[in-house]
Amino acid sequence: MSSGIYLLRFRNKKGxxxxxxxxx
Numbered sequence: 001m002s003s004g005i006y007l008l009r010f011r012n013k014k015g016x017x018x019x020x021x022x023x024x
């Protein structure tokens with residue numbers, strides 16, 4: 001369960017980074 005939450009957090013962070021790059 002812990003690794004699953006970690007993966008979700010990692011994915012969320014990656015999505016935010018991609019959105020920031022797209023905005024730039």
